[in-house]
Amino acid sequence: xxxxxxxxxxxxxxxxxxxxxxxxxxxxxxxxxxxxxxxxxxxxxxxxxxxxxxxxxxxxxxxxxxxxxxxxxxxxxxxxxxxxxxxxxxxxxxxxxxxxxxxxxxxxxxxxxxxxxxxxxxxxxxxxxxxxxxxxxxxxxxxxxxxxxxxxxxxxxxxx
Amino acid sequence: xxxxxxxxxxxxxxxxxxxxxxxxxxxxxxxxxxxxxxxxxxxxxxxxxxxxxxxxxxxxxxxxxxxxxxxxxxxxxxxxxxxxxxxxxxxxxxxxxxxxxxxxxxxxxxxxxxxxxxxxxxxxxxxxxxxxxxxxxxxxxxxxxxxxxxxxxxxxxxxxxxxxxxxxxxxxxxxxxxxxxxxxxxxxxxxxxxxxxxxxxxxxxxxxxxxxxxxxxxxxxxxxxxxxxxxxxxxxxxxxxxxxxxxxxxxxxxxxxxxxxxxxxxxxxxxxxxxxxxxxxxxxxxxxxxxxxxxxxxxxxxxxxxxxxxxxxxxxxxxxxxxxxxxxxxxxxxxxxxxxxxxxxxxxxxxxxxxxxxxxxxxxxxxxxxxxxxxxxxxxxxxxxxxxxxxxxxxxxxxxxxxxxxxxxxxxxxxxxxxxxxxxxxxxxxxxxxxxxxxxxxxxxxxxxxxxxxxxxxxxxxxxxxxxxxxxxxxxxxxxxxxxxxxxxxxxxxxxxxxxxxxxxxxxxxxxxxxxxxxxxxxxxxxxxxxxxxxxxxxxxxxxxxxxxxxxxxxxxxxxxxxxxxxxxxxxxxxxxxxxxxxxxxxxxxxxxxxxxxxxxxxxxxxxxxxxxxxxx
Numbered sequence: 001x002x003x004x005x006x007x008x009x010x011x012x013x014x015x016x017x018x019x020x021x022x023x024x025x026x027x028x029x030x031x032x033x034x035x036x037x038x039x040x041x042x043x044x045x046x047x048x049x050x051x052x053x054x055x056x057x058x059x060x061x062x063x064x065x066x067x068x069x070x071x072x073x074x075x076x077x078x079x080x081x082x083x084x085x086x087x088x089x090x091x092x093x094x095x096x097x098x099x100x101x102x103x104x105x106x107x108x109x110x111x112x113x114x115x116x117x118x119x120x121x122x123x124x125x126x127x128x129x130x131x132x133x134x135x136x137x138x139x140x141x142x143x144x145x146x147x148x149x150x151x152x153x154x155x156x157x158x159x160x
Numbered sequence: 161x162x163x164x165x166x167x168x169x170x171x172x173x174x175x176x177x178x179x180x181x182x183x184x185x186x187x188x189x190x191x192x193x194x195x196x197x198x199x200x201x202x203x204x205x206x207x208x209x210x211x212x213x214x215x216x217x218x219x220x221x222x223x224x225x226x227x228x229x230x231x232x233x234x235x236x237x238x239x240x241x242x243x244x245x246x247x248x249x250x251x252x253x254x255x256x257x258x259x260x261x262x263x264x265x266x267x268x269x270x271x272x273x274x275x276x277x278x279x280x281x282x283x284x285x286x287x288x289x290x291x292x293x294x295x296x297x298x299x300x301x302x303x304x305x306x307x308x309x310x311x312x313x314x315x316x317x318x319x320x321x322x323x324x325x326x327x328x329x330x331x332x333x334x335x336x337x338x339x340x341x342x343x344x345x346x347x348x349x350x351x352x353x354x355x356x357x358x359x360x361x362x363x364x365x366x367x368x369x370x371x372x373x374x375x376x377x378x379x380x381x382x383x384x385x386x387x388x389x390x391x392x393x394x395x396x397x398x399x400x401x402x403x404x405x406x407x408x409x410x411x412x413x414x415x416x417x418x419x420x421x422x423x424x425x426x427x428x429x430x431x432x433x434x435x436x437x438x439x440x441x442x443x444x445x446x447x448x449x450x451x452x453x454x455x456x457x458x459x460x461x462x463x464x465x466x467x468x469x470x471x472x473x474x475x476x477x478x479x480x481x482x483x484x485x486x487x488x489x490x491x492x493x494x495x496x497x498x499x500x501x502x503x504x505x506x507x508x509x510x511x512x513x514x515x516x517x518x519x520x521x522x523x524x525x526x527x528x529x530x531x532x533x534x535x536x537x538x539x540x541x542x543x544x545x546x547x548x549x550x551x552x553x554x555x556x557x558x559x560x561x562x563x564x565x566x567x568x569x570x571x572x573x574x575x576x577x578x579x580x581x582x583x584x585x586x587x588x589x590x591x592x593x594x595x596x597x598x599x600x601x602x603x604x605x606x607x608x609x610x611x612x613x614x615x616x617x618x619x620x621x622x623x624x625x626x627x628x629x630x631x632x633x634x635x636x637x638x639x640x641x642x643x644x645x646x647x648x649x650x651x652x653x654x655x656x657x658x659x660x661x662x663x664x665x666x667x668x669x670x671x672x673x674x675x676x677x678x679x680x681x682x683x684x685x686x687x688x689x690x691x692x693x694x695x696x697x698x699x700x701x702x703x704x705x706x707x708x709x710x711x712x713x714x715x716x717x718x719x720x721x722x723x724x725x726x727x728x729x730x731x732x733x734x735x736x737x738x739x740x741x742x743x744x745x746x747x748x749x750x751x752x753x754x755x756x757x758x759x760x761x762x763x764x765x766x767x768x769x770x771x772x773x774x775x776x777x
Contacts, residue, residue: 013453015446016257020230023367024377030229031367032264040316041257043339044303046442046457046470126230128388128451129444 002078004140005116005124005132007050012131014041014048021126025117034105036114037123037132050132052123053101053114055080061093061102061113070102070111076119078137082111162371163225163674164188168201169267169289171282173355174215174274178289183268188225189676190759193268194259195251196650196690198222198240201271202249203693203764208700212244212347213329213354215275221262221320221360222269224652228260228368228449229376231669232384232661233654235260235448237343239320242701244347244354245331245508245563246582248605249697252334252348253649254320255447256341261318264364272355281321281359283313286366294358299324301501302336305359313361321359322349323503328553329353330561332508336500340455340470341447344505346583346605371675379668384451387660392622397454397656398444400433402474405587406481407432412619412628413724414592415478416585418485418537419514420578420713423589424722431481431489436472440493445470452656458493465494465544472496472506475609478587479510480547484517485537492540495547502551508563511584513546515564515576516556524571531555578711581606581703590714590731592724593618595626595634598734601708602638604694610655612641622659631730635738643687650690689758692742692750696760705748708735 019035027034037052059080061070069087073079082093089109093102102113114121116134124132133140161183170179183197191200198220210216219241226234237259243250262270265286272282279294292312297305302323310317318338326333326349333349334342343349370376387393396404409415410428417425429435436456445455459468472480472493480486480495499506513535519525520535527534531549533542533556549557559567564577564584578585583606590597595614603611614637618628626633644663645655651670667683670676678686698707714729739746743754755762 010443013444013446013450013455015450015453016448017230017451020449024230024373027367028373029367029369031365033365034367041338043306044468046445046468048445128384128446129453 002137003119003134004078004137005052005055005114005121005134006140007052008131008133008144009047009049011129012039012048012050013129014039015128017126017128018050018123018132021122025122034108034112036112051099051101053080054099055116060096060098064092064096066090066092079116080113081115082113084110087111161185161188162369163670164193164268165263165266165366165368166268167266168269168271169284170271170273171289171291172273173276173280173291173357176291188268190686190689192647192650192670192686193224193227194222194236194238194650194652195240195253195646196686196693197269198238198251199249199690199693199697201269202240202242203697206242208242208697210242212242212247212351215355217242217351217354219272219348219351219355219357220269223259223263223267224650225674226669227652228263229370229673230449231380231653231673232387233447233450233452233657234652234669235450236649236652236654237262238649239335239343239348241348241351243605244329244333244350246346246606247701248346248581249694250346250348250605251649252343252345253610254335254337254341254343255450255654256318256338257448258318258320258337258341258362259652260448261362261364263368264366265362266364266366270360272357275354276356279356279358281309281357281361284360284362285314286364297358298327302503303339303501306339309359309361314363317361317363319359319361321503322352323501323551324553325503325551325561326350326353327358328561330504330550330553331563331566332505332512332550332561333503334505336503340500342500342505345507345608349503370673372672376669376672379665379672383657383661383665383669386665387451387657390660392620393452393656393659397452397659400437401444401454401456403431403433403436403456403472403477405433405474406477407434408619409588411723412592413719413722414589414628415482416578416587416589417482419483419511419518419576420589420711421518421717422721423592423719423724425482425487427487428482430487431477431492433474435489436477439489447654450654452654452659454656460490460493462490464541465490467494467497469497469500471500475586476506476510479507479514480543483510483514484543486540486543488540491544495544498544498547498551504547504551504561507586508584509547509550509560511578512560512564512567513543515568515578516546516560518576519568519571519573524573529556575712578713579607580710581707583607585710588615589719589724590710590729591719591727593628594631594730594734595628595637597710597714597729597731598634598638598738599642601710601731601735602642602738604691604698610645612638612645613655614638614641616641616658623662629727631734635734635741638738639741642691643684645687646690647683647687650686685758689760692754692758692760695750696762696764699749700764708748
C-alpha cells in the first residue's frame, strides 16, 4: 500500500517545527534554508501553508533529468528519488518543478528535495497540529472529504 | 560554540559603524542569552543614571542558546535596554520568528548604540548589514512598516519595528515583530524611537548547531511529550488561549475590576477565552518551534469594531475589559488591534485608560480634559476611542501614552495609578492572591506577572498547590519562580512550556544543546544571578526597598464584592523573609556573600570584549 504526504493548511499553526525536524534529520543541525519542507506564513491573513515535494506520478523533474538521477524509486512506488552519483548538477529539475519543491544548494552541491525520509517522514513526527500527515493513498482525502460532507449534512439538516 | 552562534553584532547609529565580536563563553555560560546576556551587556556598558532616551542608552536584541532549535516553544528573544517607562533594566520578551532568524543570520545578539541623525532601519542578511533610510516608513503603523520594509529588502524578512507611538517616544511604546508579536513592556519602543530606529529586518541562511545531537533530540522528545500530555500546555491553551483565565480568576474573585476598585466582574464571561473561541477565533497560531499554539488569529465582524489580527491575550482582555468595566469583547479586541498597529503595550494602555476613567468619575478630570470623550467605566466606545487617541498621540491620548503614573500624578492623584515602580500591574489581584503581590512588589521591571508567575501554584495547581490567601511559604515560592523564569527567559524558552516541563527538562535540553553541563541547581543559580544583576541595576538607578511595594489601595481598600470580598494584600509581612531568603540585607541590598556566591560585582563596569572584526557600514 502506498503512503502519501498530505498537507492540511487549515491545521498549520506556522510554527515551522517541520523545517527544524527536516534540517536536523538531514544535516544534524537547525538550518531552515536547507529544509526540504517550508511553511510559509502570511501574517496579515493569519494563514500558513507547508510546501514540500508531492512525489508526482508524472514528475516534471524526472522528465527533464538528462541522466536519470531524478527517478521514480523502484523500492517505493510513491517516491521520486534523487541519485547523488548520477546527478550532473544541471539544476533542470529545480526549473521544471512547478511548485519550487526541488532546490539546489550550492554550499553542499546537493539537490534538496523531500524523500519522505524513505517512508518515515520526520516532519510529520514533529508537526504538533496534524497539518502534515503520512497516510495510505486509500485514506488520504477521507478526512477532508468527510469534513466537507459533514458541512453538507448540517446544511441539509437545517433545511429538512 | 554550540547553542550559541558565538557572534554579537554591534551597530553604532551615530557613526554608522558596524562591528562583530565574539560572544564571551564565560558570560554565555553564566547568563545564557536573551534577558540575561542582554542585561549583562546593558549593565556593563550603560551608566544606570543615563537618560533612557539619550544616545548613550543601548538597545539589545538578544536570543537564547535554545532559540532556533526545535526545543519546544523555545524560539524567543528579549529586547533589553534601560526602559523608558520606569528606568529599570527592561527586558521585554517576544516570540514569533524574529529571534530565530537573527540566529540563523549568525548572531546571538544585536547591540544598537547611539542615535541616527534621521530615521533609519537596519537590514541584516547574514554577514551583510546595512543602515538604510526609513523616511518612507516613518509614521506608518507596524503592519504597513513590515510590508514596506519587506518590499525593500526580502519578502520573507523577519521584521521587528516600532509604530507611531515609539516614534513619538511614548513611554508605553513597544516593539512589534511579525506584525502581531510584542516585546510589550517597560517602554522599549520609546528607546528604539529615540535612536531614530524604525525597524530591524533580518534574513539568515546559517545553522544553529547543538553539542550532542542525539542527546538533544532525546531531551526535546521527552519535553514535548510532557507538554503535550499536560491539560493546559497540551490542550487548554490551544483551545482557548490565555484568555481562558478570565473566568478562572473571576471565580476566585481576583480579577481586578474598574481600576482595581473591586476584584470581581459579574459579566466577565463575555470577555473570556470561551467567548473568544465561540465568536472571534479563526485559528490558533504558534510562534517559531511552538507546540502549544496559544496565539489567537481573530476577526471582529461588528461594524463598529471591525478588524482582523491576533489577540487578545488574557492580560489584554482584562486591561481593556474588566479593568475598564467593559464586557464587550469586540471592543476589547479592537483596542488590542489598535495597540498592535500603533505599537503600544496593551496592559499598560488599558490600565492607564482605567485610571483615567476613575479620575473622570471622581470629577478630577472632565470631558474638557478628555477632548469631549465621556470616559466612564463600561463605556466601550470611549475606551476604544481613547486607545486610538493614545496611538495617535492626539489630545488627551498623548497623556494616556505616558502611562498611568505620569497621568495620575499630573492631576495630583498618583495613588490612583495602579503601578509598581511606575509600571502597570497585570490581571491578578494581590488582595486575593498573596504570592503574586510579593512578586509585583519585588519584580525588577515593576508590575509584571511574568517575572514570577506564582499563579501557576496559587491558582492553577500546576506541579504543586498552595492556598492563594495565605502568606506562609510565599517568599520562597516567589524566589523559585523568579529565578526559574529568569533562567528560562534567558535560555530562549517560553514561560508556557512550564505547563508540562520544569527546570529539570530545561536544564537537560540546555546541556545537550550547549555542551555545558547544567544541573537543576546550576540552572536555578543562573536565574538567581540574573535576578540579582537586575536588582543591582535598579539600586544603582536609585530604587530602594521603599519601592518594593504595591499601590496603597491594595492594603487599604478591601475587595468589595465576590468570593474575595474583604481581603487585602499583606506584602509587608512577606518582604523581610523574602529579603532574607534572597541573601539581601534589611534594605534589600544583596550581601557581599551573596554576590560572591553568584560571581557578581557590586558596581558594574565596562566589560565588553574587543571587536573581532570591523567593517564600515
